Amino acid sequence: MSTIPAAAPAAVMQAFNQPIAVRDYPLPRDLKPGEWLVEVELAGMCGTDVHLHRGELKIPLPVILGHETVGRVAAMGGGATQTDWLGNACRVGDRVSFTVGRTCGTCRYCRVYRLPSRCQNRKAYGVTTPCDAPPHFLGGYAKYHFLHGDTAVFRLPDDLPSETLVGAGCALVTAVHGFEKLPMMWGESVVVQGAGPVGLAAVAVAKEAGANPLIVIGGPRDRLERCKRFGADIVIDIADVPDPAARRKIVLDHTHGLGADYVVECVGIPAAVSEGWELCRDGAKYLVLGQYCDNGPTPLNPHLIVRKELTIAGSYGSQPQHWTAAIELLRTRRERYPFHELITHRFGLSQVNESLAAVARWETGKAVIVP
């Protein structure tokens, strides 16, 4: 770990739909107890970053994007040894990651309802943390990342490569949260709608939890191939089977003619929900994971909820304990779920625009910024 410089570069989004430029900010000094400075090693690029760059969420600007970050501790307030969220001792040079959502711990959601993912004062690094005032470094696409004292930091085990964690990205903790919210039973037939990062994460969690059979509907082909490598038994390519009724028929063929026990929506397009309900057997569970962005209403028939006796649930983002589970899964099942293989593109800090373009064109498995 080299000496901390006085200033360091960051890729700053000044305006929506405009090129992102690298500029220097002064690094914070005199960290208070609980505050950390992390030298960024890898910062994953999530599909959400493309949406953010397009201004589809009205976040305050300027901002340093990047909310899937691994780095090494460069400095810590409060002494040479601090503890991470799990109580592990951390020192300068240790490799860490952290939750992007900071929660207040004092609102009714944090306290009474124990639902910190819905904290009324939630802030997300790389999303809702403007960077024009110190400590500036509040997103992943920068040489350093500042962490407030309320951040859940995780020291990474030596047998968990950074690529594995960043390859899984925020999709995996999202899926972990969802399956906690609506538990699946081993042996249940599962359909995952969508083969993108959230879909692949859902495949990993569902496989680990004993889905049988595990069916994926999505595309393109290489993503479906990856789903198979992660354990999907059957994949349905929407390019090959563009008709929802034909897709449903394939699902029924593998589910006693009735539909799946458990269906997970990982598409993000509202209309997917309507197709999804049709894939459920009566009495099935339906988990909504993909509708993180607000794309407005879609025609849905609530009679189906009654007639099919569905249970439907959604979860939002993640909570720190989902990181604990995700880290343990990645560490111990790296060969079964090779998330590191997703990383197909690496860009420097000055190439954030190229990276956004590549992600927007769906060319990447996973693109990462290496500052």
Next chain:
Amino acid sequence: MSTIPAAAPAAVMQAFNQPIAVRDYPLPRDLKPGEWLVEVELAGMCGTDVHLHRGELKIPLPVILGHETVGRVAAMGGGATQTDWLGNACRVGDRVSFTVGRTCGTCRYCRVYRLPSRCQNRKAYGVTTPCDAPPHFLGGYAKYHFLHGDTAVFRLPDDLPSETLVGAGCALVTAVHGFEKLPMMWGESVVVQGAGPVGLAAVAVAKEAGANPLIVIGGPRDRLERCKRFGADIVIDIADVPDPAARRKIVLDHTHGLGADYVVECVGIPAAVSEGWELCRDGAKYLVLGQYCDNGPTPLNPHLIVRKELTIAGSYGSQPQHWTAAIELLRTRRERYPFHELITHRFGLSQVNESLAAVARWETGKAVIVP
């Protein structure tokens, strides 16, 4: 119990939207073991009967309507003493009621999924049981009602008046089923959308389960008054507060500004679901009870399921064990939930058309046919 005649009258619907006429059918003889003949005492008229008469469900005709029936055993196959669904001894003259849904016990829903309300071979007396062939008497609006051997019959306790059971009608077992499907915790704030029979039944079950506060949105005024008598803490009259945003504001005022812990839809209009999701706090439960009929799709925003981390569930009709619970509730809490007060209109068998018209005009608490 008088001698069983050779034939008896029934109100037969020959065509949709046409007057129902009384005619005689021969009574079944030589009952096989398990078959019963019941002399009808009271047959409740449900809102669904109005929909059926209008042809909104394509059921086979002719049919004897009526699926909320109490009567006295007139004859039983298999000997002088038979047992009801709970193993209670029954004899001719005993007062009984019964589930309208007959299930096969052998399909995958009955067996593997233990979801008999979704039996693939379900038949419902008074709905999907045409009456042109023997045994003819397969609906409540007749002097007698025939019961197949697969019917769940319940001998009524002496301290449970027929009026109480028929007053509660199929709405109560529907609510019992729903709250079993999506359990409510005592002390949770509950909003019931709708003040009709299902809404009132939901009020009773939610109150019994410890809802606090218990809020009802609906109308007209007399129905809301009845909801208050059954335990609602707050009622919101949609005539007084026609603006959904204003109704939402009242709910928030009683739920920490966040929304209710548990919301039950008992309206039946698809758009009610959209309003209902807005009444939920994040992390809330939403039970769909009213969408029994298929009124088609409505615009719904699935992003809310994610952002609010909702759990949504529906249930269809009821199963025999819900009758057990309902009967016990009615028997022991008759003063707390005076369902017998609902019965405001009594009609003879020849007045089924008048009764349908009165129900369609919402003039009745509960109308019953006394054959």
Next chain:
Amino acid sequence: MSTIPAAAPAAVMQAFNQPIAVRDYPLPRDLKPGEWLVEVELAGMCGTDVHLHRGELKIPLPVILGHETVGRVAAMGGGATQTDWLGNACRVGDRVSFTVGRTCGTCRYCRVYRLPSRCQNRKAYGVTTPCDAPPHFLGGYAKYHFLHGDTAVFRLPDDLPSETLVGAGCALVTAVHGFEKLPMMWGESVVVQGAGPVGLAAVAVAKEAGANPLIVIGGPRDRLERCKRFGADIVIDIADVPDPAARRKIVLDHTHGLGADYVVECVGIPAAVSEGWELCRDGAKYLVLGQYCDNGPTPLNPHLIVRKELTIAGSYGSQPQHWTAAIELLRTRRERYPFHELITHRFGLSQVNESLAAVARWETGKAVIVP
């Protein structure tokens, strides 16, 4: 609210089984943000205090007993207005109560398992908080009570008398926790073993949650009478029915000859568990609430867990959200569950020994210290 004096009296237990004497300690000054000083109004005496005085738990001495305390805010660090655990504004003079268990918020139980009642660094005011060093005032039997910044404080609503909260005591939050851990369904038959404070609290919660019927086994008679006033349908006096088999017979008579759906142990004697399992129907739930103290092993037959397919659960103390639920229950259902009636004895600070003796002799409904 009078000016805070330099010192104030406290009843200090210097040794087990020895008289407790009142002595003065200097009051803390210069409170830090989050710290509060409360002038004690009422301090409930719990049966546990008798056990503590007898040295049955090896707690550090000297200690000021008392862990069921209501008082008025005398001083607050950090400014004239602070917020309580629920975010309500608090000022000097406001009436408050607080959880006795302080948790670290950082151990694996607090964080990963979300089980703060099992915090590895838990401290309980009035139990594990020796008083020989400043801030001294860490138990209820004193003129003042100091609160650390990690205490969950609750400003009491005006319509919740202090007597109601202290009458319910730590028994009610214990019961609230237990029924959250092992949820009861409305309409289930419930047996409460024990008619002491925890048993009475279990009666209140079970009644509110719709127990039907609700049976209590215990004594003496006046306690059972109170259970009936709180909603018990049947009470079995162990003095009248000393034979467990005869008690079981009465339970079976009210539970279809099979046993209860839900049984709650609130006795504290290990052997009660064995009797309790026999009161369960097959498939029943069994909640252990009374075995807070370690009274060692008792003969239990694990074959019954298998053959009866039991689900058994226990919970330890309470968590702050259980206070939220308890306060709301007490505030809104004061007439249904008149916990304030329990307070039968009031003692001054110098009479703590008399109070302990009265509680030990089971002479009291609830004894309170009025400093």
Next chain:
Amino acid sequence: MSTIPAAAPAAVMQAFNQPIAVRDYPLPRDLKPGEWLVEVELAGMCGTDVHLHRGELKIPLPVILGHETVGRVAAMGGGATQTDWLGNACRVGDRVSFTVGRTCGTCRYCRVYRLPSRCQNRKAYGVTTPCDAPPHFLGGYAKYHFLHGDTAVFRLPDDLPSETLVGAGCALVTAVHGFEKLPMMWGESVVVQGAGPVGLAAVAVAKEAGANPLIVIGGPRDRLERCKRFGADIVIDIADVPDPAARRKIVLDHTHGLGADYVVECVGIPAAVSEGWELCRDGAKYLVLGQYCDNGPTPLNPHLIVRKELTIAGSYGSQPQHWTAAIELLRTRRERYPFHELITHRFGLSQVNESLAAVARWETGKAVIVP
């Protein structure tokens, strides 16, 4: 399928602790609809058979032991094609297995509580079905097996060898039932106490459901080796580590020093439960599977249930839907869980005594009778 003879041999236990002799019984003729005659292919010997032979359960004699049976349909009442429990068409010559527990379908456990494993009129082939009267053939150790109309029969898929199903035996459906009763979450740390057939089945189910890590305590070595082959991460040989405290230390070393999230008892000795509770972290789940036989009380400390906030559950035998799940698991995961490898010994019908002796000496993986 050869012609059915007039009589066929069966191994009949006439008295406890006496040699079992083969004798002929006349085969039933004129089967009624629903009745089947099966020609036995393989009949597994369960540890329970040893207990039954020793008279440890007071079952009626004479009896044909054997309750893990696969065979081919030799005759069916009611026509050439009948349906199995899942509705699959069956014909003479088809390979089938069946649940040993016949249930009445009409008692309160079957109906209201939906707990057929506790049917009040349950009969178990090979256990509580004396063979002195026709149809005689009511256990597996015979050339033929008669099935009453209330038996849940399963036609075996072609890709499920008989050895696999009999190798899994009744242990697997027992484990399936248990994990349904007390669901495990993927990623939980699991300890299985016991490495016998039930322990191995619990290993398979826990692995399939995502246990991580999965620890087995038991012996002897070859059974532990098989547990590892089925997916156990850590095995603790009680011969190597005879001290329970030392075993607990190993468990703690793999569970953050706190204990496992989920512990399954598959030992059958009551004292195992006491050790098991000590292996639980606070808030853990404890499943009792092994205490099928009544070995009487053991000292257990109920304070631990409270202090550790345990959830404890047991399940008894199995229900038909657990067979559905087990068959699907065996069919699709045969390489992951090679239950067929368990079959180490094959005996003819005249060697039942030798087989019982070998099982009693723990010499066998699984012994089967090939009549």
